[in-house]
Amino acid sequence: MGEDKAQSMDDASIEAELIRRIARQERDAFDELYARYSRPLFSYIAKFLRDRGLAEEVLQDAFVKIWRSAPRYDRSLSRPFSWCVLITKRLCIDRMRAMKPVTVTDDPMALQPVDEQRQSEKDPSERVETDDQLSLLEDMxxxxxxxQRLSLQLAMRQGLTQQEISDQLNMPLxxxxxxxxxxMQRLKTMMAASYE
Structure with a gap:
């Protein structure tokens, strides 16, 4: 029993070192972490989403996120595997929220703030769904x-015209x-990818 614990501690140390190396963009460290974690993470995702195809996509997304987030990993806050499971769980939740399509218009100026009066007249479940969709859109x-981010945020949050955005950002119209x-084109691509 003590040997198992020592082995487990050694694994955690090795895996923490792999994440440090991934943060330095070392591909072989990433491949080794993938070999260690892909099966258990896939099993976790498949149970969570109950869809093998979706689970494969989310597993790929999880490892992309692990690669990108590695510089922020803090061993004092969590064990390597727990950290990877947390990243994976968030992606599973995002994927479940995204099951209902959000439409993105071709006209950036249609992204105006929601009229509070109209929003308050909605059924509470509709408000929650709208809030979830807006949250997903804001994340994207x-x-x-x-x-792109600044100009779309000014249109969405403050309802500014393109000329007003140009003035505020000191950018040519x-x-x-x-x-x-x-x-908008990138958002449409991201939306489409998240609902495939």
Missing amino acids: VERLPES GTVKTAMRRG
Whole structure:
């Protein structure tokens, strides 16, 4: 029994070191962590989502997120496997929330703030669904390049026109229009990918 615990502690140390190396973008460390964690994480995801195809997609997303998040891993806060499970669980929850499609318009100026009066007249379950959809959309906007993100956030949160956004960001109007159009195209791609 003591040997198992010592082996487990050694594994945790090895895995923490792998994550440190992944943070330095060492591909072989990533491959080794994948070999150690892919089966148990896949099993976890498959139980959570009850869909093998979705589980494979989420597993891939989880390892992409692990690769990108490795520099922020803090061994004093959690064991390596627990940290990876937490990342995976969040992706599973996001995927379940995303089962209901959110539509993204081609017109960036249609992303105006929701009228509070109309929002309060909705059935509470509709409000929760709308809030979840807006939260998903905001998360996706956060992942856009800066000029696209800032211009879309000003349109969505403050209802600014493209000219007002141009003035506020001190960017040429044409650049704002291009940034918003490209941001909308990226959002549509992200939405489509999250519902496949």
